[in-house]
Amino acid sequence: DADVTQTPRNRITKTGKRIMLECSQTKGHDRMYWYRQDPGLGLRLIYYSFDVKDINKGEISDGYSVSRQAQAKFSLSLESAIPNQTALYFCATSDGEGSGNTIYFGEGSWLTVV
């Protein structure tokens, strides 16, 4: 089983609809992240959380919200989806020890807004 699981893996939604992407992890990590990937732009950080109830804005938080109600779960919401939010979204976790081998990515969630 994957250490970081994202659901749904693929979703098509209409403009103006609310959509939630969920992430769960079995690593026991405190730190969780949501990134967005667009072709030619790499990955950009949307929100991150260092602990339950801790929420921090990343580089591109406008139009998104998150919830961290439990250590293992970090959800990303688009309250009113728009077409330029069509992208591949990644959840990631780390234990925050500062070494390079302890960050884990989920397999990604493709979101298309039509």
Place this chain on the structure above:
Amino acid sequence: GEDVEQSLFLSVREGDSSVINCTYTDSSSTYLYWYKQEPGAGLQLLTYIFSNMDMKQDQRLTVLLNKKDKHLSLRIADTQTGDSAIYFCAESEFGNEKLTFGTGTRLTIIP
């Protein structure tokens, strides 16, 4: 803010060495990473280097860091078809709390 730049595409013949380059602007970068993304998959950490090192080797992978020029490279020796992927350079100032990623370099292997 921080900026990390890479070329978008690289084509290499099977068996040759691949060299993927990356430049960054944040002089406070502490950790520099290379990630690999295969089609339909998430990002896999390949290797990382601390900013006080100038080289790190791990089997077919060699990372070179020129801190003065803020230039990082990943060399893949004896490139194989399984190395086809997008390779991302990333940097972090305080470890892995927040990573700033480059655009990714798509490596294509020519038979």
